[in-house]
Amino acid sequence: MASAPKTSGSHKVVFAALAGNLAIAVTKFVAALLTGSSAMLTEAIHSTVDTGNQGLLLLGLARAGRPPSQTHPFGYGMELYFWSFVVSLMIFALGGAVSVYQGVHKILEPEAIDRAWINFLVIGLAVLFEGGSFLVAWREFKTVRGDIPFFRALKGSKDPSIFAVLLEDGAALLGLAIAALGVAGSVAGLAWADGAASVAIGVLLVLVAVFLANETRSLLTGEAAAPRVVQAVREALARDPRVENVTEVLSMHLGPREILLGVTLDFHDALTAGQIEDAADEFAALIQGVDARITRVFVRSGRARAAYERRAG
Structure with missing residues (x-):
């Protein structure tokens, strides 16, 4: 990036x-x-x-x-x-x-x-x-x-x-x-x-x-991005029909003009694994368009995360 x-x-x-x-x-x-x-x-x-x-x-x-x-x-x-x-x-x-x-x-x-x-x-x-x-x-x-x-x-x-x-x-x-x-x-x-x-x-x-x-x-010690930036990301993702719920938005400033951002999303059940992967790539570009300082983006599925946690538990 x-x-x-x-x-x-x-x-x-x-x-x-x-x-x-x-x-x-x-x-x-x-x-x-x-x-x-x-x-x-x-x-x-x-x-x-x-x-x-x-x-x-x-x-x-x-x-x-x-x-x-x-x-x-x-x-x-x-x-x-x-x-x-x-x-x-x-x-x-x-x-x-x-x-x-x-x-x-x-x-x-x-x-x-x-x-x-x-x-x-x-x-x-x-x-x-x-x-x-x-x-x-x-x-x-x-x-x-x-x-x-x-x-x-x-x-x-x-x-x-x-x-x-x-x-x-x-x-x-x-x-x-x-x-x-x-x-x-x-x-x-x-x-x-x-x-x-x-x-x-x-x-x-x-x-x-x-x-x-x-x-x-x-x-x-890792300060988060401004609340208005996080909220703008949430709103941009929530508007997409493929997203059922924005579970988590985590952010950290790597510098004055560099933000690391990770999101956890619940996708609709009708989406295939390939569609979810394509959506994740699109969302990374969408998020960077919200604020030019967002230089690193990680997107993951909430249900995949929950399944992993159940197996780990």
Whole structure:
């Protein structure tokens, strides 16, 4: 069967995020060195981690696109889920934990921020870069989700290369707002504000990491296709007069755009074995026509299955 289409939209989202985060990371590190701001250093670390994460997602996309082999007959689509899980660990350990540590240290030993205007300038530039990357991810996500509500679409998304970037960029924009408040508080005389902002940014990153880890864990352990896809398959099969009952529809995502699907059908008794075999071949093509992501289809007779189970029992 034909392999899944290349994830050009996913590549575009990740490349946009990579370019934006790399530029932002360099700018933030320079600003942190010039001003001594803990919140800005935290943001620089955050952007560096994000840059590395985009590299891991690109690696995952490349490895997931390899053709099936003897050892992996269903392809390597799940590699993207693995590398996305690694990304969540990176955000937690190198983003969240380091940011919290840096913030606590700054609260206990506060230092004045020099040339705060540099921080505000960098934050403004970072908002432009992050905002551009976020818009690219948002447009792609919006195209995929259709009219499904945002949070339900986010939870149900099968493409971590899109929702990971969307979450990272969203957290980055919120983190920039927190960093600006921290710098402003320090300028106003609140010595602890800069460190507190670092802690808040770290907690935000930890929350993003936990959500991303949970979603990719679910995908790695074999998540089913969306209910609307399964229902569409059921309805398409039930309309055929040769089918008496659609007993079972099982599905699993092998990648963002690859679905393995197995159906168990009760055929009418009047059909011969040859007719049932021909119908099964036709149904495989019918099912693939329901959704282009369905790349592997298995059809079996429910009565044949029941007979086998009786013999086995």
